[in-house]
Amino acid sequence: MTEPSTGSLRVNGATLHYEVRGRGPLLLLIPGGTGGTASFDAVADQLATEYTVAAYDPRGMSRSTLDDPEAEQRVAEHADDALRVLDLLSPGAPARVFGSSSGAIAAVHLLTARPDRVAHLVAHEPPLVEVLPDAAEHRALIARVGDTFRAQGLMPAMSVFAAGLRKDGDSAGPRAEVALPPQAAARAERTMADLPYFVGRIVPSFMSYAPDVHRLQALSDRLTLACGQDSRGELPYRPAEFLAERLGTPLVHFPGGHTGLTTHPAEFGEALLKALASGTAG
Incomplete structure (x- = not known):
């Protein structure tokens, strides 16, 4: 794995840690969960063959620190953090973005x-x-x-x-993934420290966010x-499926399930390059 160049960026209420690899047009990677930049380690070099690849730890996680550790989190502020990274690394041109x-x-x-x-x-x-039509049920889940x-x-x-997050009626839970490789397993242990912040402040804020669907239609x-x-029927799958139908756009399938980036990195990276190149993929 190529060692990235690293930096820190002051934003409103936080200091972001970011990493950059490769050459070419900018591709900004926004991690989900508690993975931070490390969640892209297995695919970054692959993506960097065609792009300048930038990733960052979201505010409050890993090496991106909050000025006020108790601050409430808002989707709009996290999106503004991404904008500040774009403005720093690609001030003169729009960038490609991947978010999980x-x-x-x-x-x-x-x-x-x-x-x-x-x-x-x-x-x-x-x-x-x-x-989703059953959004009230999911609000109740977030409250629980x-x-x-x-x-x-x-x-x-x-x-x-x-x-x-399980499929309706699936007592076994989401589909089992392949065993994590050692590097990913070690990373999973490191990110446990961010789970209280994620569950306590990211989950309720982000899963209560309602996107502007009419705006998305215009930008589809x-x-x-x-x-x-492998995610069909599970809760993280359903909003994308619903929006794709609502917007009249294809729904692209990537290898693995919700954590396919970790469990199938090479195949996932290949699918992402294809989607970025074509705008849609099969």
Whole structure:
């Protein structure tokens, strides 16, 4: 793996850690969950054969510190962080953007707020549950996760959250993925420290966010909605599926499930390059 160049960027209320590899037009990677820049380690070199690849730790996670550790988190502020990174690294041209999970939610807001800065967005399984017809059920899930977190702690809250992501009637939970490679397993241990922040402040804020669907309709030629081919029926899959149908755009399937970036990195990177090159993929 090529060692990236690193830097820090002051933004409103936080200092962001970012990493850059490669040459060519800018591709900004926005991680989901608690993965940070490390979640892209297995694909960054592959993507850097065609792009200048930039990734950053979202505010409050890993090496991106908050001025106020107790500050509430907002999707619009996280999207503005992405904009500041774009302005730093590609001030004269719009950039391609990839976002995964909660990072895809921030990326969707960035596209609708500043379409002049986004040449194309690939959004992988953004859990935009407010667009779904049964959104009220998912609001109740978010409330249960928060109540459980406050009353019982992190792991019981994670169990409630995981149960809510399952396929309807699937008592076994989401489809099992392949075993994590050693590097990914070590990274998973490191990111455990960010889980309380993620469950307590990212999940309730991001999963309550309602995108401007009419705005997305007008910008649909710059948006690729993507899902894991093993995720069908699970909650993170459904909003992208719903929006693709609503917007009249193809739904692209990437290898693996919600965490395909980690479990199938080479195939995932190949699919992402194809989607970025064509705007749509099969």
